[in-house]
Structure formats: C-alpha cells, structure tokens
Amino acid sequence: MKKILFTGGGSAGHVTVNLALIPKFMDAGWSMDYIGSINGIERQLITAIPNVKYHSISTGKLRRYVDLKNVKDPFHVVKGVVQAYQLIKKLKPAVVFSKGGFVSVPVVIGAWLNKVPVIVHESDLTPGLANRITSRFSTVICTTFPETAAAFKNNNGHHVGPVIREEMKQGKAERGREFVGFSKMTKPTILVMGGSLGARKINEVLRESLNELTKQFRIIHLCGKGNLDSSISNPDYKQFEYIDQGLPDILAYCDFVISRAGSNSIFEFLFLKKPMLLIPLTKQQSRGDQLLNAASFEREGYCKVLHEELLDSKSLITSVRELAEEKEVYIKNMNGFKHHDALGLLYNLIIETAK
Structure with missing residues (x-):
C-alpha cells in the first residue's frame, strides 16, 4: 500500500x-x-x-x-x-x-x-x-x-x-435553504464570509447595515469563531461561526457572495457563477496577495471590489446594490472562463x- x-x-x-x-x-x-x-x-x-x-x-x-x-x-x-x-x-x-x-x-x-x-x-x-x-x-x-x-x-x-472540490459541484439549493432555516419566500440571498477566522471589520459594518440590506436581501453570515451576536433578531439574517459540510448547499442557494479574496474560495465562486463583492485583506493585514487576487478578478469582470479602507455602512450598501443590478453582466463574464x-x-x- x-x-x-x-x-x-x-x-x-x-x-x-x-x-x-x-x-x-x-x-x-x-x-x-x-x-x-x-x-x-x-x-x-x-x-x-x-x-x-x-x-x-x-x-x-x-x-x-x-x-x-x-x-x-x-x-x-x-x-x-x-x-x-x-x-x-x-x-x-x-x-x-x-x-x-x-x-x-x-x-x-x-x-x-x-x-x-x-x-x-x-x-x-x-x-x-x-x-x-x-x-x-x-x-x-x-x-x-x-x-x-x-x-x-x-x-x-x-x-x-x-x-475545485468535488463536493462544491454537488450542492443543492433547497438543502441550503433548509440548512439555514429560511422560509420559501422569494428574496435574493447573500452569503457573507470573512474566511475561516472571520473578519471583524466586515462583521461590524454588515451588522450596522442589516436593517437597510434586509429590505431587499436575505443574509447568511459566516462570522468566525466567537463572533456570534445573540442580540440580533432579524428573520432575514442567519449567522454561523463556520460551516463546513453544508457549504456547497448554501453556495448553491445563495445569489451573491461577499468575501475576502483568498484564491481557493474565489475560484470556487467563479466556477459556481456567483457574482461576488470582494473585500481583500489590506497590506497592513497581509503580504498583499488578496489585493492582487481581487485585482486580477476585477480586470476579468468576475467581481466587484470594495477596499477595506473605504468600507463603511454606506459603501457596503451601495456596492451590494450595484452588484445586484449588474448580476447578469458578471455571470456572462464568468461563463467565459475555461475550467x-x-x-x-x-x-x-x-x-x-x-x-
């Protein structure tokens, strides 16, 4: 053996x-x-x-x-x-x-x-x-x-x-909806993830923007270990520290993704044709690899980029709405990528x- x-x-x-x-x-x-x-x-x-x-x-x-x-x-x-x-x-x-x-x-x-x-x-x-x-x-x-x-x-x-992990190709939207506990009401859904360790700034700004964002969207928030906020009560917002096995189903269910710009994740979003808003780690937080990954995807028309230095409630809401408005353009561009x-x-x- x-x-x-x-x-x-x-x-x-x-x-x-x-x-x-x-x-x-x-x-x-x-x-x-x-x-x-x-x-x-x-x-x-x-x-x-x-x-x-x-x-x-x-x-x-x-x-x-x-x-x-x-x-x-x-x-x-x-x-x-x-x-x-x-x-x-x-x-x-x-x-x-x-x-x-x-x-x-x-x-x-x-x-x-x-x-x-x-x-x-x-x-x-x-x-x-x-x-x-x-x-x-x-x-x-x-x-x-x-x-x-x-x-x-x-x-x-x-x-x-x-x-691309094989299980990412097997996701089922209905299983994803049942996993998070949303009703069958038709409303576009955003998956927000800051990486396996979470992202404090993204968590804070997202929660500040919830009341406005949930007028139009449902939010699934992977906030990182120890970052759950039990004080939030919003039927269109579901939060989890981290999801492993259920992630393919949730990605199949969601319409958009807000994420850091780690290469493995963004290529999986690209494969699944999920329009994405990328918020890469800054130079102060990293060696700058995510900035380059995000810039490469932005040049190809696969994503919208919001730099963390500009991240606040207003810029997040505006960027998400623009992403939704241009959804079909992003999907068309992603269809051109040869896997x-x-x-x-x-x-x-x-x-x-x-x-």
Missing part, C-alpha cells in the same frame, strides 16, 4: 486543496497521514475524516514585521523540523504534498532531510513566505495562476489551474512524483 503525507494549515485556505485530494487517494487505496499544528483549524477539519491519521508538531509564524514573538518562534520551527523529520522517517511516505502555511515549513524540510519527494501547492498570484522557503526543498511547485510559476527561480513551477480538470492534473502529478 502506497502512503502519502499531507501538510498545510493555519487557515481553511491552507487545507482546502488537501480536502479535495484526500477522497481521490482514499478511493485509490492509499494510506494517508497528515501533519499539522496542535491547535490550528486543520486539526478540526482533518480529524473529522476517517482513515486519515493526524499528527501534530510544534510550529511558529515567520513574520515580516517586528514582534517579540519573532525571538522565540524560530525555536518552535526548529523543534517542529526535528519532530517532522522523526515522524517522516517512521511513516516512510512515498510523497509529501504541502498546501502551505507555516506548519508546512518544518514538514517540508523534514521530508527533504529524509529524501522524500515534495510537491508544494501555491494558490495565490504571488507566493507566500512559507512557500518561498519550502520551494527550495521541493520537487515541484504547482500554481493556480499561470504567471505564478515564473516566480520560482529554480524553474520547478508547474501551472495546474484552480482546484480544466486541475484536480485530476494535480493527482496525476503526485502519482508520477511518488514513482
């Missing part, structure tokens, strides 16, 4: 492609292990899957800015490398697949030290710091955007395109690398 080791975490975006690949390897009879952090969201998502063994290691964030944690976090990373090296030596996988995030750095280095081939996946237009580091120890780097492959100097970049079987390409590339 062949064995594959997955890694990646810190946010749901660093687990999504792994979640898409795992069923294919499960069907092919592979043995699967996953190395993640002790308390990251990847643990919650992966331990729910049968036949995937989860192992946790020490990890630390590698920051580009001044922070006292920069003093001790490198020691956590070194500890994680030792733990990953020992685990991989024991598990003996044929190949390691890394989706990124800082937990992946010690795992990829540990695999390299064990002479195990590594495939790294980069979803965003520009590679993150973790993938810049792990690319030096990898066999192949797979990219979602074609221009991203050129960013890797050792010429092992390989463009596969956006990976390839990126999941199949990625799966076959992993198989060949394992050989």
